[in-house]
Amino acid sequence: MNNPTATDALKSNLGEAGSHLKSAAAAASEAIRGAAGSAGDELKLGKATVKSELADGALSALAAGESGGAAAMEQVDQLMDKGRDLIDSAADLIRERPLASFGVAFAAGWIIAKLARSGGGSDK
Template structure:
């Protein structure tokens, strides 16, 4: 019976030691998980900040490109107005005739659109 008690006592000691090791492992895993969580959070914040900076840069570049396109369109419209003014100065009767014809066509279209309603 003494052997049984000794063996049970030794088994209890091993179980106690295993429980202590398991507790230490859980504590270590929790600490490591906490460290990984903090690192992951820091990496996520850094990526979000980099994404925001890239988005702002893209928006600024789009604004600059839009301004450039607007400048090109304004230059073209000025050129078109200048060439139209020159054409009117060179051929005033032709310009008047074209304007009169365009007005007549627009008036006809407007009247025909009103009569359908």
């Protein structure tokens, strides 16, 4: 009797199924290792990109800081020029109208003195 029994067929099929499952597990394991390797490579690439972008951002910030200093100096120069122009205009006015200029200066001094005395408060 060489006919395989149902039990023999079941064992054979189960053995074959087990062999296929073992091969599938090995393939899955290899796929996971490959994915982990790829993910690691992607992570390294992403990390390098982030570092590069941060470095570029820092360089841009430094350049902006240097430009800000230069812009501030330009503004100071413009303010100084306007101040000189104002002083020149005042000097021209004093030369043209010395008596009126003296009167305005005297009145301004008197008002400032009054405010200073009354600002001292309750000495009266």
